[in-house]
Every structure is written in structure tokens, then in C-alpha cells.
Amino acid sequence: MNPLPRNPLHPWHLLAILLLSLPVLTACAVKLVSGYDEHIDSAATELQRRMDAHLTRLATIEGEPEADFDANRQFYDDYEVDVRAVRVRAQAHEKNDLTEKQLELMLDSLDELRTVHEAGALGKDTIDTLRTLFNTAWGAIIKLEVAKKRGD
Amino acid sequence: MSLKLSDLVKSMVDAAKASLASDWPKVEDYGRPELKKLSQSLIDIAKLAADGKINARQAKAILQIHRNTTQTVMLTVEGMGLIAVEKAINAALKSVADAVNAAAGMKIV
Numbered sequence A: 001m002n003p004l005p006r007n008p009l010h011p012w013h014l015l016a017i018l019l020l021s022l023p024v025l026t027a028c029a030v031k032l033v034s035g036y037d038e039h040i041d042s043a044a045t046e047l048q049r050r051m052d053a054h055l056t057r058l059a060t061i062e063g064e065p066e067a068d069f070d071a072n073r074q075f076y077d078d079y080e081v082d083v084r085a086v087r088v089r090a091q092a093h094e095k096n097d098l099t100e101k102q103l104e105l106m107l108d109s110l111d112e113l114r115t116v117h118e119a120g121a122l123g124k125d126t127i128d129t130l131r132t133l134f135n136t137a138w139g140a141i142i143k144l145e146v147a148k149k150r151g152d
Numbered sequence B: 001m002s003l004k005l006s007d008l009v010k011s012m013v014d015a016a017k018a019s020l021a022s023d024w025p026k027v028e029d030y031g032r033p034e035l036k037k038l039s040q041s042l043i044d045i046a047k048l049a050a051d052g053k054i055n056a057r058q059a060k061a062i063l064q065i066h067r068n069t070t071q072t073v074m075l076t077v078e079g080m081g082l083i084a085v086e087k088a089i090n091a092a093l094k095s096v097a098d099a100v101n102a103a104a105g106m107k108i109v
Helices: A011-026 A038-060 A069-091 A097-118 A124-147 B005-050 B056-104
Strands: none
Touching: A038 A069, A038 A124, A069 A097, A097 A124, A097 B056, A124 B005, A124 B056, B005 B056
8 A cells, every 4th residue: 555645834834834823822821711700790799698688688577478478579580580690691601611500500599499488487597597508609609700810 | 316517527528528639728728618617507407307497398498409509619619629720730831931932932832
């Protein structure tokens, strides 16, 4: 079998390839996780505050009709829309799978909270536990977003 | 049977360490206190159920929130580990940039 014919690149071709590659080579800092997004940071901080305020209010009015699920249905609907909006924003970035997944988990937790509220009255101890869990989850989302600053 | 906080924290930290291996020390300052907080929450949920303060449906839903929160914390731990690795790679590239650029006769790194 004849060897494949050798087709060496002309020096001008090599130079052209090198020149075309320069922008890639000079910008070759490795990025494993997406960059920081100030909008996600501030939206997550605001959503954390709103959930804390909602649960604190429920604890304050415990036993009153205003604490029932039906009186708070609108909060859950509005909150879900706002969390989904942040998730859409997160999906716009490359290499942002971790934050996307966190926001999907947050949507699931919101759904579960709706179930907890619908299933019966919430006592102060239950609300304390739920508040800790939601603050921990939002804190983790914010912590990751801030870590993406990389000291820039 | 009562749950012991120190046992739960140890189990969770051991699982995180095993998952992250050599990257664990880079994220331990954040991970350990968060896992301790989650362990305490698990004890609180068990107590709420045992004291009859939540019904079975509520207990199941709160446990799912706990699971989601734990996973959210672990994703942050994973992300911080990746960012630490990324910084190490870029620092290594930067440290050899001068030598590579000199050998290439032009700035390529």
C-alpha cells in the first residue's frame, strides 16, 4: 500500500493559521464556571428577604385567618414567577449548570412549602425550621454567585 | 431513638469529604458550618413530627425541602471547588507565560 502523499503546509498557510489563532491563544484563561452576574446576586438577595418576611409574618399572625393558605395563595404564585425569572437569567450564561440546578431545587422547595401550608396550620417552631432551610438555600445560591467574582 | 447532632454532622462531612477528596480543604470553611446547620434542622424536623406539631404530609414535604437545601449547599461547595481549581490552573499558566512567550518569540499566553 502506498503511503499517503505528504502535503506540507506552505509557510504562508502556517502564518495565517497562527495569526487567526492568536485571539484564542492570548485569551486562554481557563473558565470552569460562568462569570458573576450582579442581577442574579441582587435578585437572590431580594427573594431571600421576601421569603424571610413572609414566614416571619405567618409566625406573627399564627392562628388568625390571614395566616391560612388561601389568604396567602397569591404570595406563592408571585414568588414562583420571580424565581423562574432568575432561573431564565441563569440559563443565559454558559457553564452555569450549578446555579441553574440550585434554582430548580428552589422551585421544588417552594412547591413543597405550598404543600406544607395547604396541609395545615403552621406553628412557630415549624416556621423557624422552614425559615432556616430557605435562608440556608438562598445563602448557598448567593455564596456561589459571589464566589464567581474571582477577585475581579 | 434520639438523633445525635455530632453523629449527623460527622456523617454529612464524611460524605462531602469523600465526594470532594483533595478539594474539601478549599471549601471546608463554608461547608462544615452549613452541614452542621442542616444536621440541626434534621433533628428539629424529627422533633416536630414526634411532638405532633406537623402531620405526616407536612413532615414529608419539609424533609424534601431539607433534601433540596442540602443539595443546594453541596452544589455551592462543588462550585467553589471548581473555581479554586480554575484559579490554580490559571495561576500555573500565568507562571509559565513569560517562558513560553519567550520561546515562541511572541505573546501567545
